[in-house]
Amino acid sequence: MSDAFSSLPDFDAACAAQAAAHLDTLTKPPGSLGRLEPLAVQLAGIRGEPFPRVSPPGVLVFAADHGIAAEDVSAFPQSVTAQMVANFVAGGAAINVFARQIGARLEVIDVGVAGAVSGVVDEKVRAGTANFAVEDAMTRGEAMQAIGVGQRAAERAVEAGCRSLIVGEMGIANTTASSALLAVLTGRPVAELVGRGTGIDDAGLARKRAVIEAAIAARAPDADDPLGVLASLGGLEIAAMAGAFLEGAARRVPLLVDGFIATVAALLACRLAPELRGYLIFAHRSHETGHGAALAALEASPLLDLELRLGEGSGAALAFALLEAACRMLSEMASFETAGISAGPA
């Protein structure tokens, strides 16, 4: 495992330029394949290959609980985290279905589920974070451990042959932790960043906002110390996602960022290692309230907008076909010259 905090490989500008030049020889008006074109160029630069390959993808689903769930901020009780993990293991969740569709290797990692779960990669750092309304979610050491869990998961996926990573999560109340992290990291008001998660009502939304505002005031994390912010507010699966992004980039693997939680994890990871940004591909614009702000902080424009608000990596798995299409466009399309088409645009 590399020391991902300090040294990410440079984006391969030469391969990216080679891919960009090749694109303009292909049998289509220049630029007419829209966002697939810069995507293909980015993939070439990430992989360090003028004709990159991204299959098979690896899906990593990190699961953990949040002490803040005790503040009644979620539509679902905390026990659902473990129940959904069992569902991932049995293959019945949305991410399982979409991962099978794209031929992905899927791994479910317990970074900190409160209850006992089986059939997963057991990397439980602690049985859920502490309630950050009352105390720090975890120690700095635990945050580092959870980042390491994500780094090892990315390492396993790449060593198993995965050429791209889809990073998902499960954790009841994790939109609460994510909104809090986002407010501190961006300095924006909590009210702009708090949404309904999996479906709380108006009263729940008001409570969630008040809980986060009070907790940030009480914990008073320092925005210039991202690891401290993470330890203060959680969560364990968010830390692991950040670690998976960092290790994936260290291994030149394109990283598909799912929705709100994943984007906050990506933002945190970029604060730890800004070079990470070039390795990130934003998959889906979530309807969760804070996602727009998280995307803006990363100057990101996702590929899809399908009104999803599930998490698990589901939006990233759905976007994967576009990465595959971008690669195939580069490697399989004929050029004007080989196809014997004499006329370019006037």
Next chain:
Amino acid sequence: MSDAFSSLPDFDAACAAQAAAHLDTLTKPPGSLGRLEPLAVQLAGIRGEPFPRVSPPGVLVFAADHGIAAEDVSAFPQSVTAQMVANFVAGGAAINVFARQIGARLEVIDVGVAGAVSGVVDEKVRAGTANFAVEDAMTRGEAMQAIGVGQRAAERAVEAGCRSLIVGEMGIANTTASSALLAVLTGRPVAELVGRGTGIDDAGLARKRAVIEAAIAARAPDADDPLGVLASLGGLEIAAMAGAFLEGAARRVPLLVDGFIATVAALLACRLAPELRGYLIFAHRSHETGHGAALAALEASPLLDLELRLGEGSGAALAFALLEAACRMLSEMASFETAGISAGPA
């Protein structure tokens, strides 16, 4: 081949309702899979199956030339239509690449290419339309023949086992014909509907607009006679696309509508048989200027927005994975009950 103009089967409301009810038992917060959910319901109603299947898809690419190309309205010369058809036959175009990715049956149909082409389904009605700046693009009889070409192509695809259809096109100057059709069918000003096609410059754009305005004034087609509008302005491939949509619906096959040209063909077909609308799934929001107006006329909101402006059915092929995902969601996801997850949303 059914008489598609008069009798399309009813959308199966019972199957659609059964799919909708099943969705709310699955292990996800209600509605959290966003647009995939109504898409799955629509597919169930189209197919008349509560657990619909859409694979394998069939791709139909209709090619034809346009006499209006003589007015210098395109960035490419007319000969490129035949050259691109040869590229489709050789497997080197974008639609070939994306069709292979989704395991589609692909057929290229010559409805009216000006030059000789080989290796295609030869259904040439005439060697390109007449120049509608000077005379009607074709006769009503030829328009009916071209619609029949599309109907037969859809019939072949469905009889070969295709469970969904992607309808694409190739025809230099066909954004000009489409913009003219759209202006007449919607009554909106030409200036709002004319764009750069595959890449004309500002002078070309002004010329294209003037040509269309003068031609509509000269031909004076009656908007309440859609077949007459089609005969007056063209094109042969647009007529065939309309026919493929009508026959696909008659056979309960979901129809993926690509970009600008395909949407205008769909609008025309809906004027011939309004019940068609329920069978259409809009794949991609093109950056071609008139597409927004065409979509608005059909109250359609496409699944993807990737800044494509290529045609060929490329955007529809890229969206196909979402139809497949919607079907798999219905048939493969566990329910809260079977997964032993006790808690629904509060």
